[in-house]
Amino acid sequence: MTTHTQPPSMRESLIDVAGKKIFVAETGDGPPLLLLHGGGPGASGVSNYARNIAALAKEYRVIVPDLPGYGRSTKGMDGADPFGYLADGIRGLLDELGLDKAHLVGNSYGGACALRLALDTPDRVDRMVLMGPGGIGTTRALPTPGLNSLLNYYSGDGPSRPKLEKFIRTYLVFNAADVPDSVIDARYRDSVDPEVVAAPPLRRPSGPDALRTLWKMDFTRDDRLSRLPVPTLVLWGAADKVNRPSGGRMLAERLPNCDLYMAANTGHWVQFERAELFNRLCADFLAGRR
16 A cells, blocks of 8 residues: 655745745755645645655755745746746745755646746756656647646636636546545645736736747757756656646656656646655665765
8 A cells, every 4th residue: 555654844934036026835854855746726835745745855965945936936927937936936046045956846737937947047857757858848739638638727708616626636636536525625725816816827828929839839840959968867657637748758868867757547647646756766866876
C-alpha cells in the first residue's frame, strides 16, 4: 500500500518582488530547491507538492512559492508573455532570498516558468526537473482535450465544482480515485476567489497579438534550447491528457544535457500520482546520484 507523508510545518512569508507580493513557504536545510506548481484552477504551491515536500526536505532547503497570480501571491498576469512574467517573478524572488543559484522543480505551468528562467539566465539554475511542462510544441498541434478543459474553466457558464472535478478526475490524473474529495473542495474554493475570477492567471491568448504570444510560449521554436547547459531531468506521464507525452521526446532531442523518464499508467500530475517514484528520482538527480 502506498503511503504519503504530509508536509511538515513550514515557515511562511510574503515577499515583495518589484512591488508585488509572492507568498513563500519553506522547510528543511541544505541546497536551495524551489518547487514551482502547475497552472490549473485553484492551484497553489504547498497543495501541489503535498506528497513531496517532507521527503525532499530531508536533503534540501525546500522553498515553495505560490506563483504570481495564484494562491496568496499578488493576482494578475502579463498575458502578452506569461512565461516570461512568471520567470521574472521567480528570479526576483531568488534575488530577495539572497540566492545566486538554486535547483528548480516545475510541474506543467511551473515547468514552463522554470525552463524560461533557465533559458534567460542559465547561471541562476543549478539543476532542473520538469514534469509535463507547458510550452512544448504548443503551436504545432491543436490543444489537447485536457488543456481545453483547463482553459475553458472560467469561460462559458463560469467556474463550478463539477467543472473542476471533471478536469481533475478525467484529465489531470490516470486514476480518478487517487484524488480525495478534499483536494477538489480546496481547489474549488481557491478557484472562485473574486480576484482570480476577475483576472484568471491562465487563459487562452486572444486579440491581435495572440499568434505572437503563442510563439513565445512554444519553447521548441527557441534556438537557445539546444545550447542550454543546465542538467535537466524530464518526467512525463505516459497517459498525460493535458500536455502530450511526445513533448518529453522533443525535449530529450533538443536539450544537450537531458534525461527523460516516462512513467507508465500516469497522467499529468506525476509528483502526486507517483509520489514515491518522483521523490526518489528527484532527490537523486538533484544530488548528482545516478
